[in-house]
Amino acid sequence: MALNWELAIRLVVAALLGALVGWERERAQRPAGLRTYMLVAFGSALFTVLSVTAFGPGADPGRLAANIAVGIGFLGAGTIFREGEVVRGLTTAAGLWAVAAIGMAAGLGQYLLAAISAAIVLIILAGVRLIETHKHPE
Numbered sequence: 001m002a003l004n005w006e007l008a009i010r011l012v013v014a015a016l017l018g019a020l021v022g023w024e025r026e027r028a029q030r031p032a033g034l035r036t037y038m039l040v041a042f043g044s045a046l047f048t049v050l051s052v053t054a055f056g057p058g059a060d061p062g063r064l065a066a067n068i069a070v071g072i073g074f075l076g077a078g079t080i081f082r083e084g085e086v087v088r089g090l091t092t093a094a095g096l097w098a099v100a101a102i103g104m105a106a107g108l109g110q111y112l113l114a115a116i117s118a119a120i121v122l123i124i125l126a127g128v129r130l131i132e133t134h135k136h137p138e
Contacts, residue, residue, distance in 0.1 A: 010107050015038050018102065020122060024122055032092045040099050041102055044099075046107065069100065080092075
């Protein structure tokens with residue numbers, strides 16, 4: 001029974017870390033926000049938990065992890081579009097990809113790795129935007 005609680009905690013941690021990143025995107029008024037990032041992190045964690053627990057001792061969890069990365073690539077590609085000479089959505093796509101990896105880390109029970117990764121993503125998204133705004137005020 002304790003193992004089931006541990007797996008549930010992994011999913012909750014993934015969703016919460018995805019929420020942190022999604023909240024930043026929501027504040028920045030980007031198209032993909034809180035719910036999207038939470039779902040990507042949670043879904044990645046769930047697939048990861050399933051890959052290491054549900055398929056038996058001979059299963060290769062790396063196969064499912066690789067497919068998560070590919071699937072998120074398709075999701076991210078749908079967020080990229082072009083307006084004339086300007087390409088938009090690359091940061092959203094990269095953020096979704098990074099949050100999927102954070103969810104995978106949480107799904108494996110690597111909480112510190114997932115938390116540090118989420119912090120780095122937040123620094124990249126929010127911190128670098130402050131530098132860009134200061135350097136090129138609009």
